[in-house]
Amino acid sequence: MTMIAKVTEPEAALLGPAAALFHGLADPTRLLILRHLRSGEHKVRELTDHLGLAQSTVSAHLSCLRDCGLVVSRPVGRASMFSLAEVDGLEAILVAAESLLASTGREVALGAHHWHESHGNSVGTS
Numbered sequence: 001m002t003m004i005a006k007v008t009e010p011e012a013a014l015l016g017p018a019a020a021l022f023h024g025l026a027d028p029t030r031l032l033i034l035r036h037l038r039s040g041e042h043k044v045r046e047l048t049d050h051l052g053l054a055q056s057t058v059s060a061h062l063s064c065l066r067d068c069g070l071v072v073s074r075p076v077g078r079a080s081m082f083s084l085a086e087v088d089g090l091e092a093i094l095v096a097a098e099s100l101l102a103s104t105g106r107e108v109a110l111g112a113h114h115w116h117e118s119h120g121n122s123v124g125t126s
Helices: 009-014 016-024 028-037 044-051 055-067 087-103 112-119
Strands: 071-076 079-084
Touching: 009 016, 016 055, 028 044, 028 055, 028 071, 028 079, 044 055, 044 079, 055 071
Parallel strands: none
Antiparallel strands: 071 079
8 A cells, every 4th residue: 555645835835936837838828928929028018919919918927927937027118028037948848848748649839949930030039
């Protein structure tokens, strides 16, 4: 018989950053925002124009992405410019997710190599 150890609150709390990261990746709109930010930094308005979403929706998604460490922002006048926090790390996660999904028969294009093929942008240009 296998004994299962009970997880304590402090142990569970240590997983908070990982849970926040996966939460940030768990929404198709946030994945689209991350894909768009691969081409460089953008203002909220530019993202709303590109994605066809309300400013409040894009701002809420950017806030989530910033809170989990995937996106950073810098002030420019009265606006903020958003960019990917760690291009190589995000790319590694997305390529691993592609591989895992492909092995389960659910292929999806997430990695920058697919973005490059379909949009003509180079990987990691920020």
